[in-house]
Amino acid sequence: MRRILHITMSDTFSGAENVACQIISMYRNDFDTEMLYCGIEGSKIRNALQERNIRFVPMKERSPGEVARVIRETKPTIIHAHDMKASFYVTLTCGNIPYVSHIHNNNVDSRGISVKSILYYCAARKAKHIFWVSKSAYEGYVFHDKFKKRSSILYNVIDTDDVYRKAAQDKKEYNYDIVYVGRLTYQKNPQRLVGVLAGIKKRYTGMKAAIVGTGDLEAETKQKRQELHAEECIDMLGYSGNPYKILKNAKILIMTSRWEGLPMCALEAMALGVPIVSTPTDGLKEIVEDGKTGYLSDEDNTLIIRCVDILEDEELYKRLHQKILEKASIILDTKSYKAALDKVYRQCK
Secondary structure: EEEEEEEEOOOOOHHHHHHHHHHHHHHHOOOOEEEEEEEEHHHHHHHHHHHHOOOOEOOOOHHHHHHHHHHHHHHOOOEEOHHHHHHHHHHHHHHOEEEEEEEEEHHHHHHHOOHHHHHHHHHHHOEEEEEEOOOOHHOOOOOHHHHHHHHHEOOOOOHHHEEEHHHHHOOOOOOOOOOEEEEOOHHHHHHHHHHHHHHHHHHOOOOOOEEEOOOOOOOHHHHHHHHOOOOOOOEEOOOOOOOOOHHOOEEEEEOOOOOOEEOOHHHHHHOOOOOEEEOOOHHHHHOEEEEEOOOOOHHHHHHHHHHHHHHOHHHHHHHHHHHHHHHHHHHEEEEHHHHHHHHHHHOOO
């Protein structure tokens, strides 16, 4: 029996945490594998794990000492560390236990020489293997060429059937044209998001949008919405553990991120047939075909125009909808994803 401990440094539930849960769920029926989730104690992550019936091993704080305690108590045979800080702490505490590093972002503060890039360099030297969520995440790390032989690109996947099942569980009715799902943080640039949505409203007067998520910029996002007199057209719904029906009923998923890895919300939109309009960041450039499954632009006015085009032109929406479903059927291959994990786990001896 192999016991694999997934370690994050988060007390919330977002992209990387979702990926860890997806992996754990893939192995739920494997009799020879037990998987545990370790993260910072918090109600959001605890509730998300309870909903998914995943065993939670909480840490009181982000520290090597807490990581060491969890490792002693759980006695894993393999450690799967999600993102750079978790990988560094695991390097300090894992002893002879093999570990896999999984990088979920094209981290802006590790693209050049920095404390973070150097500390991760030390961590990566000990990793048995490094999964990068996109080609841009790999190439964006300043020392990536030093770890070429132990690295592979592992695009995120989701269980499409599970997404539709959870959408069906939501009995509420939603009537949003455009939806954003994600954290309200500097990376996601929510103030720009509100500006773009307000611009769409000026051109398409019936537009109704929803922002699903919370974060440290929530107050600033609400203030921006108020400054632009957009309270009536933009609903801020807060965090949702099941945003799938909200997304499924929309015509557009919108994103204005400064950088990304391969966002799970984009994959969920693909699975549901929702076209994506976004800034051209990292992994999104690898899954969104401009003009076929959505649109990419770094110009606010272009983002506004493309969204209005989709909302006004039903034939365009239907064409994008069909193409993104076809793309999803190719990309969201859970069997290949699990096979890539298995290959690496078998090497961890």
